């Protein structure tokens with residue numbers, strides 16, 4: 052059987068490799084001259100910036116992405132971060148299990164209990180937001196800020212913008228898997244390894260080829276690119292929700308297409324900084340609850356020195372915007388960095404300020420959306436960060452979405468719908 | 470000016486490293502220094518958002 056994958060982002064490449072492994076004849080069409088989408092390197096002045104991601108694999112070697120890479124035979128070394136994460140409060144860094152030290156005696160007790168419940172996956176929530184849920188248990192402004200920094204870094208949303216259930220499931224997964232890592236070579240290390248797997252399985256990656264439309268045929272689909280027409284029994288779109296709705300308008304029920312088109316993507320701001328010396332000193336996340344826009348920072352060159360020129364370091368900060376004017380949000384984030392990093396002017400130089408929104412966002416759908424990768428059109432699937440199952444953040448969610456897609460496909464094959 | 474930033478630019482910076490003339494600055498949106506731009510088209514080629522058009 053033939054499969055066409057639209058887009059060579061992380062979801063598209065994972066799906067393509069898995070399909071090739073299962074014996075499909077796979078062609079991946081990517082409109083850009085490079086694969087990887089928002090998960091590849093952007094070399095600038097000797098530093099490995101990225102098109103999107105902060106070069107981190109949220110659950111390290113043991114998470115869904117690490118596991119899937121291993122299953123596919125993609126050779127990626129994931130370097131675990133030590134410590135996994137710290138919280139910078141009042142100019143001091145606290146490990147996750149110690150951050151309650153900044154609270155009052157009464158709050159401390161509550162916070163320790165609450166966190167233990169969350170980590171064990173025993174905390175329960177209804178339909179409320181994470182901020183509302185927290186407020187039911189504790190009235191601490193500091194705790195609210197810590198929660199905002201956490202969701203801001205992981206999801207580019209503040210605690211009041213995410214369902215509590217989603218965050219609780221994510222925290223339980225984070226605690227259970229207990230690791231965060233940086234792929235050697237950065238995001239591109241992962242993408243290069245996947246392209247190698249794809250090609251070794253006989254799959255084909257066509258760069259600079261934009262898919263315009265997907266139309267129905269009695270035996271499957273015709274995929275129309277700028278260059279011509281392809282035929283396939285299975286089509287996997289990694290082009291995002293709204294683009295997929297438009298491209299496949301002819302084969303999707305109008306109601307479903309409208310649902311896709313109506314989902315809002317999540318914006319974000321990333322700042323990459325060149326440092327003359329290590330300013331964080333480790334490769335874990337530094338959450339920044341004191342800052343107005345920046346939610347966290349990392350310094351991935353401490354994990355893989357090749358991500359910066361010899362002796363130099365690459366620091367990246369992520370900000371979850373509070374308003375729609377991203378230029379203004381970026382300016383506020385820059386001001387934060389000057390306050391958060393001692394002797395910023397002496398040691399640091401801003402390499403790039405990157406903003407994400409619309410069809411090149413941090414997330415194609417807000418966390419907690421849980422759209423299925425199977426569309427109402429049999430044989431047409433969606434992968435990527437618009438279709439993440441509950442409890443899985445960032446690229447871990449992308450990998451889990453691909454896994455779900457493969458399950459749907461296997462079920463359809465079994466009942467000979469395809 | 471040869472290269473023109475459009476409404477579709479999101480400010481993602483993907484064009485930044487590819488400009489041989491170092492004519493691009495990004496802050497919420499790309500800005501192109503017309504006195505430096507040679508119209509080579511590299512920015513448009515690497516832009517994921519059709520955010521820049523280059524006149525031929």
Ligand SMILES: Cc1cc2nc3c(=O)[nH]c(=O)nc-3n(C[C@H](O)[C@H](O)[C@H](O)COP(=O)(O)OP(=O)(O)OC[C@H]3O[C@@H](n4cnc5c(N)ncnc54)[C@H](O)[C@@H]3O)c2cc1C
Pocket residue numbers: 057058059060061062063080081082083086087088089090102103104105106107108109260261262263289290291294319320321369407412413414434435436437444445446447449517
């Ligand atoms: C600032 C920022 C920081 C992040 N940090 C992290 C992090 O540290 N760790 C982490 O795990 N995740 C992080 N993420 C999230 C991660 O980058 C994304 O979840 C992931 O890259 C999304 O992959 P995707 O499969 O949705 O594909 P995408 O990256 O969206 O790729 C889709 C591809 O499809 C192509 N395409 C689109 N339309 C067409 C068409 N019509 N024809 C052909 N091709 C088409 C596009 O050109 C693109 O290459 C971050 C994201 C951002 C923006």
Ligand code: SF4
Pocket residue numbers: 474477478479480481482483484485495498499512515516517518519520521
């Ligand atoms: S022109 Fe394109 S690549 Fe450059 S910042 Fe704008 S959207 Fe990104």
Ligand code: SF4
Pocket residue numbers: 471472487488489490491492493501505506507508509510511512513523
């Ligand atoms: S056309 Fe060429 S010189 Fe002009 S801004 Fe784009 S990349 Fe730079």
